[in-house]
Amino acid sequence: xxxxxxxxxxxxxxxxAGEVVxxxxxxxxxxxxxxxxxxxxAISVQLLEGGVRQIRIVDDGGGIPKDELPLALARHATSKIxxxxxxxxxxxxxxxxEALASIAAVxxxxxxxxxxxxxxxxxxxxxxxxxxxALGGGTVIEVDDLYFNTPARRxxxxxxxTEFAHCEEAVRRIALAHPQVxxxxxxxxxxxxxxxxxxxxxxxxxxxxxxxAAQSRAVEASAGSLRLAGYAALPAYSRARADAQxxxxxxxxxxxxxxxHAVREAYADILHGQRHPAYALFLEIDPRGVDVNVHPAKTxxxxxxxxxxxxxxxxxxxxxxAAPLAHAAAPADMPSAAVPQSLxxxxxxxxxxxxxxAQPVAAYFDFVRQTAxxxxxxxxxxxxxxxxxxxxxxxxxVLAQNASGLVLVDMHAAHERxxxxxxxxxxxxxxxxxxxxxxxVLSASGEEAAAVEEHAExxxxxxxxxxxxxxxxxxxxxxxxxxxSGLIPDLVRALLADLEKFGASRVAAEQRNELLATMACHxxxxxxxxxxxPEMNALLRQMEETERAGQCNHGRPTWTQLTMDDLDxxxxxxx
Numbered sequence: 011x012x013x014x015x016x017x018x019x020x021x022x023x024x025x026x027a028g029e030v031v032x033x034x035x036x037x038x039x040x041x042x043x044x045x046x047x048x049x050x051x052a053i054s055v056q057l058l059e060g061g062v063r064q065i066r067i068v069d070d071g072g073g074i075p076k077d078e079l080p081l082a083l084a085r086h087a088t089s090k091i092x093x094x095x096x097x098x099x100x101x102x103x104x105x106x107x108e109a110l111a112s113i114a115a116v117x118x119x120x121x122x123x124x125x126x127x128x129x130x131x132x133x134x135x136x137x138x139x140x141x142x143x144a145l146g147g148g149t150v151i152e153v154d155d156l157y158f159n160t161p162a163r164r165x166x167x168x169x170x171x172t173e174f175a176h177c178e179e180a181v182r183r184i185a186l187a188h189p190q191v192x193x194x195x196x197x198x199x200x201x202x203x204x205x206x207x208x209x210x211x212x213x214x215x216x217x218x219x220x221x222x223a224a225q226s227r228a229v230e231a232s233a234g235s236l237r238l239a240g241y242a243a244l245p246a247y248s249r250a251r252a253d254a255q256x257x258x259x260x261x262x263x264x265x266x267x268x269x270x271h272a273v274r275e276a277y278a279d280i281l282h283g284q285r286h287p288a289y290a291l292f293l294e295i296d297p298r299g300v301d302v303n304v305h306p307a308k309t310x311x312x313x314x315x316x317x318x319x320x321x322x323x324x325x326x327x328x329x330x331x332a333a334p335l336a337h338a339a340a341p342a343d344m345p346s347a348a349v350p351q352s353l354x355x356x357x358x359x360x361x362x363x364x365x366x367x368a369q370p371v372a373a374y375f376d377f378v379r380q381t382a383x384x385x386x387x388x389x390x391x392x393x394x395x396x397x398x399x400x401x402x403x404x405x406x407x408v409l410a411q412n413a414s415g416l417v418l419v420d421m422h423a424a425h426e427r428x429x430x431x432x433x434x435x436x437x438x439x440x441x442x443x444x445x446x447x448x449x450x451v452l453s454a455s456g457e458e459a460a461a462v463e464e465h466a467e468x469x470x471x472x473x474x475x476x477x478x479x480x481x482x483x484x485x486x487x488x489x490x491x492x493x494x495s496g497l498i499p500d501l502v503r504a505l506l507a508d509l510e511k512f513g514a515s516r517v518a519a520e521q522r523n524e525l526l527a528t529m530a531c532h533x534x535x536x537x538x539x540x541x542x543x544p545e546m547n548a549l550l551r552q553m554e555e556t557e558r559a560g561q562c563n564h565g566r567p568t569w570t571q572l573t574m575d576d577l578d579x580x581x582x583x584x585x
Contacts, residue, residue: 012089014078017107031112033167034061035176036307037153040113042184043103045069047090050148051207052192055181059198060173062156062164070148074123076132079140082121085111099297103262106303110151116163117156123149178202182217183263186256186290189213214241214290218254222247222288227333229291231326235299236319238326240291245277245331245561248285256290259300265309269293271512272320276327279523280558282565293323317513324514332557335395395554396569399546405538408546415573421549422537423562428552430530430563434523442491443473450486451479452499454506459484461510468509472518476502493521527563 031037038055045053048071056066074082081087088107091097097105113119114136124131124145131145157164167173174197181203185193189210195203205216215223225247231238243254257269277287301312313319396419397412408419454462462469462476462484469476473490486502493501505517535541541549553559553568562568578584 012092014074014081014087014089014107015092016081016084017086017088017091031116031156032307033176034065034156034173035180037061037065037113037117037156038067038177039180039184039307040104040109041065041067041151041153042181044109045071045149046184046188046191047102047104048072048149050191054194054196055177056196057174057177057198060167060170061177062167062170062173063154065151065153065156065177067151068148069150073125073128073131073147073149074121075125075128076140079121079123079132079134080138083110083114083119083134083138087111097303098301100302101260101297113153116160117158118154120152120154121149122151174202183256186213186217187258187261187263187292210239210292211241218256218288218290222254226288227330229327229330231322231329233322235296236322237294238291238323239294241289242291242327242330243288245280245282245285245287245565246567247288248281249288250285252286254288255286258292259302259311260294260297261292262302262308262311264311266311268313268316268320268512269323272323273327276324276331278520279563280331280561280565282561285565289327291323291327293319295319320512320514334557335554335559394551396550399543399550402541402546405540408541408549410546410550412571414571415575415577417569417571419550419553419569420562420567421541421546422534423566424549424553424559424568426527426530426534426562427559427568428549428556429533430523430527431556431558433526433530443475443488444491444494445475445488446486446494446498450498450502452484452486452502453482454484455482457510458503458506461506465506465509465513468514469505472505474502474505474518490518490522493518496521530563 034057038057038061042053042055045067048069050069050071052070054066054068056064056068058064084107086107088105090102090105090107091100110119110121118136120133120135122131122133122143122145124143124147126147131143132140133143134140157167178195178197181193181195185191185203185205189212190207192207193203193205194201205213211223214226222243223241226241226243229238229240229242255270255273257264257266257273259266259269273287273289273291281287295313299314301314302308304310304312393412395412396417397410399408399410401409402421403409406421408421410417410419459478459482462478473488474486475488476484476486479485484502486498489498489501501517501521508514508517560568
């Protein structure tokens with residue numbers, strides 16, 4: 011492991027922000043990052059009184075040599091970077107060399123460390139005195155009486171329960187990004203968290219819960235130096251608060267506006283109202299393509315090519331969430347052994363063929379008028395994901411039986427999504443452009459004018475013809491045909507704002523989709539319309555082949571599953 015050395019003045023001046031010890035959770039985060047950088051495979055966190063009285067971190071990392079212990083507590087001294095080139099391509103979690111010094115300035119810090127090959131450990135205390143100590147290996151750091159010498163800062167701390175909650179969240183975030191490391195957390199002598207080393211799927215289930223794991227889809231995509239992995243919850247698992255959102259860049263937890271916007275856009279067409287998605291996503295990128303030195307808490311980053319990252323995350327997540335049921339892996343709670351031996355299912359009916367783009371729009375609204383093929387004779391075999399229809403309830407819901415139990419389908423909402431997706435597919439090929447009889451002239455800021463020039467190709471691809479008409483004016487000569495009747499100045503300004511901020515925009519697509527959603531809603535089969543069994547089964551097969559079929563155009567669920575266990579609980583069977 012490289013030795014700890016003081017950073018040169020030139021490099022110190024390039025560090026954007028110094029370390030700030032805001033609360034006990036800040037201490038926990040920084041010390042855990044140091045342990046991980048030291049190669050620890052098992053880390054124990056022990057807290058007293060929410061971390062205010064004591065924070066004790068024990069790890070089995072590489073340790074610190076005796077002669078480097080004073081430097082470990084000095085400002086701007088680190089083993090992780092040594093030059094401007096290292097700063098521009100940081101691969102470690104820590105790099106500023108300020109954490110231990112900042113903590114020691116507001117608390118009584120004791121550090122005990124032992125190299126793996128050393129005869130014994132060495133201890134350095136608050137008085138900076140070094141003495142031999144007993145330790146099997148790794149490092150132990152004790153932080154006592156936080157803010158003992160700065161009472162003005164201490165009085166702004168919250169209750170013990172609140173401060174512990176922040177510490178626990180810090181441990182959960184770091185543990186989520188490092189499933190190969192075992193973590194334990196104790197508070198006032200009681201074990202609050204114990205995570206064994208394992209794989210990413212197990213760690214996600216341990217942190218976010220088994221329900222999240224069951225209601226999420228795996229995300230796996232790569233393009234060039236970019237790779238995105240993790241899990242994204244289905245819209246049915248949406249939350250009232252943004253409290254289950256974890257995004258990591260090269261193993262570092264971040265709150266980045268660009269990434270949050272990309273994720274939100276991927277959920278935009280399937281999330282209901284003001285609900286928030288849940289996810290645990292891990293982005294890997296060349297360290298030279300991201301700047302992590304932009305925030306004191308290192309929770310914000312800046313990408314060299316923000317637009318490329320935004321589009322990559324958006325499309326990768328959108329594809330994962332849009333996968334039709336027929337192409338998705340079978341849920342873990344639907345093993346074939348769970349199917350009663352007495353039940354058999356008919357083979358799948360012939361799938362409806364997709365409608366060609368050249369067909370008139372009216373053709374998208376005749377789904378229920380199509381005559382479906384009769385059901386084949388029953389034969390043994392696995393049922394499709396949504397099973398086969400058995401009845402219709404009050405002309406509103408379709409009841410179907412699959413391997414897991416009973417499926418309830420809102421037939422209007424389901425058909426609405428099917429029509430909506432077909433309309434979008436037809437128009438996504440090449441948007442129809444409407445030249446304006448009278449061009450629209452609007453005032454523009456310098457930033458908006460620059461965005462028009464920089465993103466001219468993107469604007470043209472979206473169906474907009476926008477050009478400068480003067481130093482502070484823009485002229486709009488053409489817009490997408492579906493949006494020609496809208497408020498063009500507001501639309502163009504919103505579009506340019508997104509392009510300037512994120513390098514991409516879905517403003518036009520969202521407004522277009524609102525019109526298509528209205529068309530699909532009016533064209534979908536109405537409630538209280540009686541359907542024959544072949545029509546109901548045709549609807550189920552279409553749902554299985556349609557992207558985002560789990561939600562209607564407004565984000566409401568289109569179907570739900572009642573398993574045999576759910577039904578048994580309703581009727582107290584087996585009790």
